[in-house]
Amino acid sequence: MQDILELAVSATASGCVYGLIALAYLLMIRPTGIINFAVGEWAMVAAFGGHLLLSKYEWNYAIGMAVVVAFMLLVGWISERIAVRPLVEKGATLLAPILALLGMLVITREIISVSFPPDPLPVPGPFGIGRLEFGSIGGTYQSFFIIAIAGAAFVAAWLFFEKTLWGKSFEAVALNRRAAALMGINLSRVTALSFAGGAGVAGLGGLLVSPNVSAHYLMGVPLAIQGFTALVIGGVGRVEGALLGGLLLAFAEQFTARYAPIPSGYAQGVPLLLLMVFLLVRPTGLLKARA
Amino acid sequence: MKGALRWLAAFALLAGLPFLMGGYYNDVYRKMLLWVALALSYNFLFGICGQVAFSHFAFYGVGAYSIVIFLFQFHIPFPLAVLLGVALCVLVALAVAIPSTRLEGFYLALATLALAQLFVVVLNEGGAVTGGPGGLANYRLPDVLGMRIAGPWYTAVIVFVLLFTLFVLLKLDRSWFGRACRAVRDNPEAAAAMGVNVARTKVIAFTLTSALAGIAGMVYAFVDNTVNPPIFGLDNAFLILFMVIVGGSGRHAGAAVGAALLFLLPFFLSPLVGHHHVLLFGVLVLAAILAAPKGLIGFYDASRRP
Numbered sequence: 001m002q003d004i005l006e007l008a009v010s011a012t013a014s015g016c017v018y019g020l021i022a023l024a025y026l027l028m029i030r031p032t033g034i035i036n037f038a039v040g041e042w043a044m045v046a047a048f049g050g051h052l053l054l055s056k057y058e059w060n061y062a063i064g065m066a067v068v069v070a071f072m073l074l075v076g077w078i079s080e081r082i083a084v085r086p087l088v089e090k091g092a093t094l095l096a097p098i099l100a101l102l103g104m105l106v107i108t109r110e111i112i113s114v115s116f117p118p119d120p121l122p123v124p125g126p127f128g129i130g131r132l133e134f135g136s137i138g139g140t141y142q143s144f145f146i147i148a149i150a151g152a153a154f155v156a157a158w159l160f161f162e163k164t165l166w167g168k169s170f171e172a173v174a175l176n177r178r179a180a181a182l183m184g185i186n187l188s189r190v191t192a193l194s195f196a197g198g199a200g201v202a203g204l205g206g207l208l209v210s211p212n213v214s215a216h217y218l219m220g221v222p223l224a225i226q227g228f229t230a231l232v233i234g235g236v237g238r239v240e241g242a243l244l245g246g247l248l249l250a251f252a253e254q255f256t257a258r259y260a261p262i263p264s265g266y267a268q269g270v271p272l273l274l275l276m277v278f279l280l281v282r283p284t285g286l287l288k289a290r291a
Numbered sequence: 292m293k294g295a296l297r298w299l300a301a302f303a304l305l306a307g308l309p310f311l312m313g314g315y316y317n318d319v320y321r322k323m324l325l326w327v328a329l330a331l332s333y334n335f336l337f338g339i340c341g342q343v344a345f346s347h348f349a350f351y352g353v354g355a356y357s358i359v360i361f362l363f364q365f366h367i368p369f370p371l372a373v374l375l376g377v378a379l380c381v382l383v384a385l386a387v388a389i390p391s392t393r394l395e396g397f398y399l400a401l402a403t404l405a406l407a408q409l410f411v412v413v414l415n416e417g418g419a420v421t422g423g424p425g426g427l428a429n430y431r432l433p434d435v436l437g438m439r440i441a442g443p444w445y446t447a448v449i450v451f452v453l454l455f456t457l458f459v460l461l462k463l464d465r466s467w468f469g470r471a472c473r474a475v476r477d478n479p480e481a482a483a484a485m486g487v488n489v490a491r492t493k494v495i496a497f498t499l500t501s502a503l504a505g506i507a508g509m510v511y512a513f514v515d516n517t518v519n520p521p522i523f524g525l526d527n528a529f530l531i532l533f534m535v536i537v538g539g540s541g542r543h544a545g546a547a548v549g550a551a552l553l554f555l556l557p558f559f560l561s562p563l564v565g566h567h568h569v570l571l572f573g574v575l576v577l578a579a580i581l582a583a584p585k586g587l588i589g590f591y592d593a594s595r596r597p
Contacts, residue, residue: 035397037404086581095341098397099536100580106529106573114567221525225408228401265416272405279390279398 002136003258009139011254012247016150019246020205021227022234023157026242027198029231030174031190034084034097038105040224042199043206046072047215048112050123050207061126068207069200076199079104080192088191105220113217120214123207146208150243153204157239170194202227222268226253229271232278235285244286249274302454306447314442318514321446323554325511328453330534330550331543332503335460337532338540339469340496341476345528346387346403349410350380350501352523354508356414356421359518363430364420373509380505384498392493395479399497407528414520426519445513452510456503460543463499472496526569533576539586548587 024039046068053064083100127141161167172180173190181187206223213219226249234245252274257267278285305324309317333347357379361372387406391399414421421427432440440448463469471492474482479489512518530553538549553575557568564571583589 035400037400083577083581092584095343096580096584098343099532100577102529102532103573103577103580106533106569107577110567110570110573114570218525221404221408225401225405229405232398263416265412268412269409272402272409275398275402275405276387276390279393279402283394 013143013146015247015250017209018230019243022230022242024198024202039202040220042202044220046203046206047210051121072203073196076196080195120216123210125211235287241287306450309443309446327550330546332500334546336500340472343400344403348527349407350504351508354505355512358509384501388494388497428517432513539588545588
């Protein structure tokens with residue numbers, strides 16, 4: 001029982017990270033229809049940013065985190081400017097910006113791999129290494145920190161979509177681009193904001209997970225796969241779905257790795273398996289988008 | 292008759308060249324031919340049918356590993372081992388494609404990315420069967436009719452597989468199936484309205500091209516006489532896509548040119564940029580999509596137009 005509770009805390013923490021990556025996909029897919037494979041790479045860039053500011057220059061954690069997330073907003077905005085806007089303005093098909101972003105993904109990864117040594121680099125957490133216990137529920141400081149920050153990010157995203165005019169305009173663009181444009185919503189501004197926001201959220205996920213996995217230039221692709229699987233499980237239309245999908249995936253992964261009688265490396269097959277099952281059985285995900 | 296002569300001439304030319312080369316250039320040449328074969332089949336899936344998948348190189352690995360495992364671990368006769376290897380590629384492809392192509396959107400891309408990642412894990416964790424992280428080595432092509440095929444003679448086998456791939460793809464491209472694929476790429480709703488089964492067309496195109504990649508992989512297994520996980524890693528997952536985009540997607544000649552160029556480029560660039568040529572590939576692809584969406588072959592087409 002103790003074992004299961006312990007695992008549940010760490011699975012919740014990983015699930016929150018997957019949920020953040022799924023949210024990053026969602027922020028960009030909803031208004032634009034563009035699925036951006038580079039979210040994993042953005043998480044990786046933020047992890048390296050964390051290494052640079054927090055480990056190498058030993059900045060205060062809160063300031064370092066704010067600077068990294070702000071930098072990621074800029075990265076997302078620049079990516080949209082280079083790889084999305086010119087193609088949308090030319091009237092190219094949806095595939096063109098997706099492939100252009102794939103090019104950006106490779107460029108981003110190679111720039112990082114050229115600029116940093118190839119070994120995994122440490123990124124510190126805000127409270128160092130230690131354990132926190134509430135009765136029988138216990139976990140590392142970092143696990144609880146991830147849960148708290150990701151929870152706050154999800155509440156903020158939910159409030160943004162439900163309560164603000166900006167969020168409503170995102171939804172309006174998602175439902176009908178033409179009608180939204182006719183209503184006076186600036187499409188290119190919504191697109192730019194969605195990419196900036198997506199990169200910010202993905203970067204937050206990368207920064208949060210990096211103390212556990214270290215910053216490495218190949219960490220992006222697994223995160224991109226896990227985040228996308230979480231998105232499909234939860235349903236592509238809803239903020240809560242991203243979190244729910246992330247949690248479900250993380251629990252399935254960690255309990256498989258811990259209890260299934262197979263080599264633990266095969267737990268990496270769980271996302272693919274869940275993706276196939278959900279696409280076959282429930283392609284709309286657990287939570288349906290609101291019409 | 293004229294067509295058959297053309298194929299024979301192409302075979303004689305491509306298979307004759309390596310007899311004039313040294314061992315090193317022969318090695319570079321046959322690897323380039325394999326990349327061209329891979330790019331050709333991937334071009335059918337991506338360029339002609341409009342499907343993005345990242346598993347093409349993984350299927351190349353499935354083919355390579357399966358022939359070696361069936362032949363030397365399970366001691367299955369050669370023709371049966373080839374058939375089983377193809378069957379394995381088809382089964383894996385169907386298992387991934389049937390769920391992923393049910394919906395509009397890019398589910399196949401992510402599913403195949405996950406498959407490519409899982410494939411490397413399976414290779415590393417496969418124990419004695421896959422040889423683990425070290426892979427399998429110390430085997431060689433079984434003698435055919437008492438003859439050992441090696442050196443330029445084996446390159447002729449690769450040329451044969453390349454031309455076989457091209458022949459199959461050209462036949463398909465010029466059949467109703469090729470037209471159905473183009474219709475699915477350009478406008479799925481219109482294709483469905485014309486009676487094309489969109490999901491089935493995508494599944495067949497993916498399965499077929501994946502099997503062709505598997506066959507190329509089987510041939511590769513005896514090029515270096517070793518298969519190991521790093522060869523089939525994720526690094527190459529995007530490379531085939533890039534070759535097709537840079538060369539010109541949807542055109543067989545474009546895919547061939549792109550594959551040859553991106554394969555040979557690192558040999559010329561390594562004195563300048565070391566191992567960082569992938570960065571340049573990323574820039575090339577971005578430039579191609581933004582400025583020349585028809586790829587290199589588009590420039591050739593434009594120069595021929597009066």
